[in-house]
Amino acid sequence: MATKVPRRQLFIGGQWTVPVRRKTLPVVNPATEEIIGDIPAATSEDVELAVEAARKALTRNNGKDWSRASGAVRARYLRAIAAKVTERKSELANLEAMDCGKPLDEAAWDMDDVAGCFEYYADLAEGLDAKQKAPLSLPMDTFKGYVLKEPIGVVGLITPWNYPLLMAVWKVAPSLAAGCTAILKPSELASLTCLELADICREVGLPPGVLNILTGLGTEAGAPLASHPHVDKIVFTGSTATGRNIMTSAAQLVKPVSLELGGKSPIIVFDDVEIDKAVEWTMFGCFWTNGQICSATSRLLVHERIADEFLDKLVKWTKNIKISDPFEEGCRLGPVVSKGQYERVMKFVANARNEGATVLCGGARPEHLKNVLYFVWQHLKKGYFVEPAIISNVTTSMDIWREEVFGPVLCVKTFSTEDEAIHLANDSQYGLAGAVLSNDLDRCDRVSKALEAGIVWVNCSQPCFTQAPWGGTKRSGFGRELGEWGLENYLSVKQVTQYISNEPWGWYKPPSKL
Numbered sequence: 459m460a461t462k463v464p465r466r467q468l469f470i471g472g473q474w475t476v477p478v479r480r481k482t483l484p485v486v487n488p489a490t491e492e493i494i495g496d497i498p499a500a501t502s503e504d505v506e507l508a509v510e511a512a513r514k515a516l517t518r519n520n521g522k523d524w525s526r527a528s529g530a531v532r533a534r535y536l537r538a539i540a541a542k543v544t545e546r547k548s549e550l551a552n553l554e555a556m557d558c559g560k561p562l563d564e565a566a567w568d569m570d571d572v573a574g575c576f577e578y579y580a581d582l583a584e585g586l587d588a589k590q591k592a593p594l595s596l597p598m599d600t601f602k603g604y605v606l607k608e609p610i611g612v613v614g615l616i617t618p619w620n621y622p623l624l625m626a627v628w629k630v631a632p633s634l635a636a637g638c639t640a641i642l643k644p645s646e647l648a649s650l651t652c653l654e655l656a657d658i659c660r661e662v663g664l665p666p667g668v669l670n671i672l673t674g675l676g677t678e679a680g681a682p683l684a685s686h687p688h689v690d691k692i693v694f695t696g697s698t699a700t701g702r703n704i705m706t707s708a709a710q711l712v713k714p715v716s717l718e719l720g721g722k723s724p725i726i727v728f729d730d731v732e733i734d735k736a737v738e739w740t741m742f743g744c745f746w747t748n749g750q751i752c753s754a755t756s757r758l759l760v761h762e763r764i765a766d767e768f769l770d771k772l773v774k775w776t777k778n779i780k781i782s783d784p785f786e787e788g789c790r791l792g793p794v795v796s797k798g799q800y801e802r803v804m805k806f807v808a809n810a811r812n813e814g815a816t817v818l819c820g821g822a823r824p825e826h827l828k829n830v831l832y833f834v835w836q837h838l839k840k841g842y843f844v845e846p847a848i849i850s851n852v853t854t855s856m857d858i859w860r861e862e863v864f865g866p867v868l869c870v871k872t873f874s875t876e877d878e879a880i881h882l883a884n885d886s887q888y889g890l891a892g893a894v895l896s897n898d899l900d901r902c903d904r905v906s907k908a909l910e911a912g913i914v915w916v917n918c919s920q921p922c923f924t925q926a927p928w929g930g931t932k933r934s935g936f937g938r939e940l941g942e943w944g945l946e947n948y949l950s951v952k953q954v955t956q957y958i959s960n961e962p963w964g965w966y967k968p969p970s971k972l
């Protein structure tokens with residue numbers, strides 16, 4: 459079942475590289491609280507080496523090996539990586555589940571998405587060649603012009619722990635497809651699968667330095683990457699606070715950033731839905747990935763006419779969620795990622811209670827894990843498990859309504875009119891996602907337009923396809939990943955304008971002949 463945790467080093471210039479300061483960080487399995495291995499911890503010295511390796515890879519052989527090679531050349535590597543991910547799917551899924559606590563079934567699904575993402579951007583890399591030199595239609599026939607799309611250069615990719623490998627690959631695949639070279643800095647809370655991606659790159663013979671992977675702390679490895687003068691762009695997914703720090707340091711160098719930050723997304727349930735179906739999507743929208751999704755629809759707005767019946771069913775279904783070690787058959791909720799995250803989630807619930815909200819269910823350690831006999835199943839007493847919580851009687855000024863919890867916690871309000879629902883839904887500093895559930899599709903259209911968000915789900919919540927743009931508005935950040943937008947993120951647009959007339963330009967008077 460459980461896979462042995464490989465011991466890896468930093469991946470710089472195609473080589474396993476011991477960190478200059480020889481630091482390591484422990485790897486904790488959040489379901490058992492056990493230390494199951496360690497990862498190398500990079501510091502600014504290693505960032506220097508990785509940036510140098512990436513710059514070299516960008517221009518090696520005049521760029522002909524990578525950045526100026528045809529997209530078809532790069533696509534071959536992306537497909538080879540996809541094939542290896544598929545070959546090693548079960549090992550990778552095991553490592554992912556052990557490292558971040560998500561149920562094994564979810565981790566396996568992520569690995570399919572990872573391979574699919576490499577395949578998808580392989581296709582787009584191939585398509586890129588045909589899109590070069592797109593002609594511009596100019597208003598003067600003495601000129602003609604076209605557009606070149608060129609890789610931005612060396613990119614820094616900083617990623618979170620909720621989808622450790624998938625969030626990295628949403629950035630790695632398009633950046634390599636575009637012809638960039640990259641330095642990936644995964645989250646220190648879950649880096650194992652990203653280090654295995656390094657191993658895969660080695661196995662497929664990716665040219666050295668094209669992808670460098672630095673594990674380590676945000677302040678020690680992420681910050682020097684964000685502020686490095688030879689890193690041309692930073693693409694980040696994570697908390698709004700860290701996104702702000704990254705943008706601040708990038709701003710000093712006028713370095714572009716693309717930020718996918720926090721959210722507090724609404725799910726609006728109208729009174730004409732099939733209740734059981736809507737209940738399940740509401741749960742999936744907030745409790746999938748143990749509630750740790752930036753797009754989680756964690757604010758439920760339910761029509762007052764069905765609220766009692768809906769909440770009654772929602773609580774019953776929620777109490778029925780199988781909470782267990784991620785490796786147990788049928789697990790649908792594992793532990794949150796770390797002790798810090800566990801405490802943070804519990805504090806949100808306690809504060810909500812203190813402020814007068816009603817906890818309809820959950821928000822504590824699961825009973826069945828609390829009462830296990832010490833000498834029989836000691837390990838089950840451990841683990842950062844939180845029972846999924848549903849919280850009602852909230853006001854719009856409470857933290858539980860306003861702040862991203864990043865755990866299995868759903869708060870609820872009722873509404874009576876469509877306008878009121880939209881107003882409540884948009885009452886947030888965030889604007890990542892939103893969902894509307896109704897059998898009236900005209901209403902769904904109206905609400906989709908009215909929601910201030912980059913992603914809207916109709917009659918569902920969370921399904922996410924590589925082909926569709928992903929990203930937010932307001933304080934959820936800017937820029938779009940995935941789809942063709944995900945590739946544009948790594949391309950810089952150059953216009954080439956040519957004067958084609960046989961006549962002189964004729965603006966200045968020719969000097970008179972003496």
Ligand SMILES: NC(=O)C1=CN([C@@H]2O[C@H](COP(=O)(O)OP(=O)(O)OC[C@H]3O[C@@H](n4cnc5c(N)ncnc54)[C@H](O)[C@@H]3O)[C@@H](O)[C@H]2O)C=CC1
Pocket residue numbers: 616617618619620643644645646647674675676677679680681682684695696697698700701703704718719720721751752799802862863864
């Ligand atoms: N919306 C989202 O996708 C995510 C939200 N969060 C929220 O943020 C809270 C804090 O969790 P963290 O893991 O600390 O998230 P974080 O946003 O600080 O971490 C994300 C990545 O940024 C790196 N990082 C941290 N500080 C940095 C800095 N100064 N410069 C450059 N890189 C830096 C981290 O090492 C990690 O790779 C969580 O409790 C959760 O509520 C966390 C992860 C993802």
Ligand SMILES: N=C(N)NCCCC(=O)O
Pocket residue numbers: 571620621624695750751752753920921922
């Ligand atoms: N894999 C799916 N469906 N969604 C990923 C959402 C990742 C995020 O938190 O940004």
Ligand code: NA
Pocket residue numbers: 485486487488556557558647648
């Ligand atoms: Na971990």
